[in-house]
Amino acid sequence: MPVSLALVVSEILSDIETMGADKALQLISWRFEGLKIIRQHFNDIDFDYYNTGGYELLNNNAPLEQLGYINGLLYTITNATETFVQKDNCINDFGFAGITHVLENRFEGALHSGKLLRALLQKVISMDVQVMFGTELKSFEENNDEIALHTSDKRTLFTQQLVFCTNAFSKSLLPEIAVVPARGQVLLTEPIPGLKLNGVFHYDEGFYYFRNLNDRILLGGARNTSIETEYTLDAFTTLPIQQALEDFLSKVVLPGQRVAIQQRWAGIMAMGPDKSPVLKQLTERTFCSVRLSGMGVALAPMMGKMLAEMV
Numbered sequence: 001m002p003v004s005l006a007l008v009v010s011e012i013l014s015d016i017e018t019m020g021a022d023k024a025l026q027l028i029s030w031r032f033e034g035l036k037i038i039r040q041h042f043n044d045i046d047f048d049y050y051n052t053g054g055y056e057l058l059n060n061n062a063p064l065e066q067l068g069y070i071n072g073l074l075y076t077i078t079n080a081t082e083t084f085v086q087k088d089n090c091i092n093d094f095g096f097a098g099i100t101h102v103l104e105n106r107f108e109g110a111l112h113s114g115k116l117l118r119a120l121l122q123k124v125i126s127m128d129v130q131v132m133f134g135t136e137l138k139s140f141e142e143n144n145d146e147i148a149l150h151t152s153d154k155r156t157l158f159t160q161q162l163v164f165c166t167n168a169f170s171k172s173l174l175p176e177i178a179v180v181p182a183r184g185q186v187l188l189t190e191p192i193p194g195l196k197l198n199g200v201f202h203y204d205e206g207f208y209y210f211r212n213l214n215d216r217i218l219l220g221g222a223r224n225t226s227i228e229t230e231y232t233l234d235a236f237t238t239l240p241i242q243q244a245l246e247d248f249l250s251k252v253v254l255p256g257q258r259v260a261i262q263q264r265w266a267g268i269m270a271m272g273p274d275k276s277p278v279l280k281q282l283t284e285r286t287f288c289s290v291r292l293s294g295m296g297v298a299l300a301p302m303m304g305k306m307l308a309e310m311v
């Protein structure tokens with residue numbers, strides 16, 4: 001699935017309010033560095049990386065008033081005086097409705113996370129890492145010398161150290177960590193003749209995101225329209241959220257057009273009281289990097305780097 005760095009002014013402002021500026025900036029910096037690390041290790045072409053530019057669609061002025069402040073904060077990360085620039089002409093260029101302003105971020109990029117995962121697997125297998133697909137860890141016991149891992153197929157494996165990267169699926173193994181699953185639903189349209197969109201787009205503090213995939217639109221989000229039902233590990237789509245996505249598509253993105261939907265799917269993210277990931281040593285031999293708050297593709301390289309230093 002295509003993924004982006006997802007820098008959104010209204011979301012950054014909301015993060016600063018809930019987490020404070022230092023923590024919010026730290027997260028952005030890790031994501032920014034993460035994308036750089038991915039691009040150092042893999043060829044852009046292998047995971048369909050395009051520096052498409054990103055756009056935030058606004059229907060109020062509030063983020064514009066904070067633009068100078070946010071650009072000032074981001075200077076230390078992007079090294080640009082204007083990371084975000086007002087580009088209201090995009091409303092007509094792309095044909096949006098119900099939007100009053102557009103902000104552009106030229107550092108935004110999109111990648112194909114399935115292809116990235118494939119490239120990563122190829123790399124680790126070539127380094128002799130053994131990946132045990134379909135093996136579920138049911139429980140574990142740590143003693144002085146080692147950790148015993150009990151799997152669902154009734155085997156016991158032994159290890160010196162254990163790192164949990166189980167994200168939203170961490171509750172049963174690590175009940176002490178505050179993490180809740182959050183379902184993200186997506187749809188993909190049929191090809192749209194004459195589609196004008198090009199780039200990655202965000203709306204409503206990042207709760208909606210869409211991009212063109214050649215001449216199709218991939219649109220996801222709307223979790224905020226039914227927040228309670230989406231705190232689930234069930235990775236399937238639901239009518240209310242898919243309806244909210246289709247409403248947004250026909251009212252804002254492609255006003256007045258009826259477009260057929262080719263595919264719908266859902267994935268599971270991990271959330272907590274704020275957006276900080278939980279990266280820490282749990283006991284002498286166990287560690288975790290979980291709760292990646294829907295930013296795990298961009299955050300993963302820095303989490304991995306910090307974990308490697310910790311273990």
Ligand SMILES: Cc1cc2nc3c(=O)[nH]c(=O)nc-3n(C[C@H](O)[C@H](O)[C@H](O)COP(=O)(O)OP(=O)(O)OC[C@H]3O[C@@H](n4cnc5c(N)ncnc54)[C@H](O)[C@@H]3O)c2cc1C
Pocket residue numbers: 002003004005006135136137138165166167168169170173183184185186220266267268269270289290292293294295296297298299
């Ligand atoms: C719709 C959607 C859009 C997204 N968009 C973006 C984006 O634009 N940018 C971005 O950076 N991120 C995005 N994300 C978030 C990103 O996909 C996740 O943060 C990332 O996949 C987390 O990676 P992870 O490896 O930590 O966890 P996961 O990908 O959830 O992997 C956890 C793994 O642990 C395994 N596991 C769990 N329990 C056990 C067990 N007991 N034993 C063995 N294995 C176990 C699972 O099978 C799974 O393979 C998006 C997510 C969704 C759903």
